[in-house]
Amino acid sequence: MRDFIEKMREEGLVVDIEDEVSSIFEAPKIASKTDKLVFFHKLDRKHRAVMNVTASRKALSLALGYSEDQTVQNLSKAEYNGNLKSAGKLQMHHPDLYSLPIMKHFPKDAGKYLTSAIVFSEYKGITNASIHRMLVLDDKRLAARLVEGRHTHNLLKAALADGEKLPVAIIIGAHPAVTFASCTRVPEEKELPFAAELLGGEIDVYECPNGVKVPDAEIVLEGYITAELVDEAPFVDITGTYDPVRLGPVIEITGMHIKNDPIYHGILPGGNEHKLLMGMPYEPKIYRTVSGVTTVRNVSLTTGGCGYLHGVVQIRKNTEGDAKNAIMAAFAAHTSLKHVVIVDEDIDLFNMEDVEYAIATRVRGDKDIMVIEGVRGSSLDPCRIGDGLNVKVGVDATMVMGKEDEFIRATWDD
Structure with a gap:
């Protein structure tokens, strides 16, 4: 040391x-x-x-x-x-x-x-x-x-x-x-x-x-x-x-x-x-598991999510269902994960304002939010039921494939 x-x-x-x-x-x-x-x-x-x-x-x-x-x-x-x-x-x-x-x-x-x-x-x-x-x-x-x-x-x-x-x-x-x-x-x-x-x-x-x-x-x-x-x-x-x-x-x-x-x-x-130390050791595990369902670029368990309960996974979609598969893979890799957001490669997953932008412009609540009830979560979560049961939420904050031009942000480098 x-x-x-x-x-x-x-x-x-x-x-x-x-x-x-x-x-x-x-x-x-x-x-x-x-x-x-x-x-x-x-x-x-x-x-x-x-x-x-x-x-x-x-x-x-x-x-x-x-x-x-x-x-x-x-x-x-x-x-x-x-x-x-x-x-x-x-x-x-x-x-x-x-x-x-x-x-x-x-x-x-x-x-x-x-x-x-x-x-x-x-x-x-x-x-x-x-x-x-x-x-x-x-x-x-x-x-x-x-x-x-x-x-x-x-x-x-x-x-x-x-x-x-x-x-x-x-x-x-x-x-x-x-x-x-x-x-x-x-x-x-x-x-x-x-x-x-x-x-x-x-x-x-x-x-x-x-x-x-x-x-x-x-x-x-x-x-x-x-x-x-x-x-x-x-x-x-x-x-x-x-x-x-x-x-x-x-x-x-x-x-x-x-x-x-x-x-x-x-x-x-x-x-x-x-x-x-609680959360970052799970990031490579999530990375490996998500890589089994799509192309993963990076993973972050966020400070605002206590370094443990919230995750952001950056992927490159190959098919339209990849983001939802990534949600399920992330929950399987880290059972204490409570909320996870899947974003595209152009989103900086370490910048929460950028992640919020993806949620604001790429999420429709009726089709892009996955809610899973009665599953094992973290015993540390004050919202837990008993000593661990909870509700998990996955958010697909990725662009619709084939319509990427409608989501591209304007820059002076175009």
Whole structure:
């Protein structure tokens, strides 16, 4: 992560905060005012910390090594085939969560939360890596939000069924390519090979005493997810609203490994870094799926749509039904997607005014809007029914084939 911070600094994308700043509300509020990487040099008087590590598409493209306009296309070709190089064993020390500048972000939060931490888990030879929010309970215990049916939750169920705890290692302050790979739905056990691919083909991994392997990071916490359940939340999620209280499993921390003068990484809940890491990993998946039904040019999950619930897909129509097929393909690729707009190649999908123009001039409500009721959506959507059912809307904002001349905008380059 330190190398990446310097790369961001060279691009003029770092804001240094030399004054003393509190981890309770103050640092998150400062980070909310910019998309640049914010480097706190005196967090809680003595700690170094960063926020907004990848809070813009430009920052994420720098981290992944792709040009900004070709990032989705390149990610859609990923093979998840990087090499893992053993770098030895990590020595653990006495854990103390209170020694870390873990932040409380908003007034109604249940407490201080780890927000950037990647949970590496392993059971019976099967591994996984994913980000989970984790509430600090005391100096050695966390409460995690594990989404039912996702990989970490399934590994925990398997361990508990055998009367065992699930071994985990939690890392904070990794290279953002590792973070991105851990946020991406990849084939089973391919998170670290994907990270290695993004980083040039190889990545060093270290083994913790409990057997779980992790890449380089500023802070490593070793522990076990247990059968104990406690209340977790309220917590602000990508919609900027408070997620409700649910029962979450307790993680017992048994060891801690930190670098000299570590740099803590916090992600602002509901901020642009959170939105990009939640949504952008789905863009190449949507790209690949839509490419199966028509010619796709680009995909964007929009900031205004919380980086997760709204999408714009740019296509070149080959037949008149392609846009509606693209709508169905996009919903199939990303089941939490709520509204999607399909646009032509002349529309800038990153410019919401241009997308609105396409809706205004190329949509007839009686034939170009597709409404699908009673389908699985996102549990984060305040409009959900229960814990996930919702209504999806697809909008065909493309020109009618054969009548393109009637839709061409006038320019001085004609």
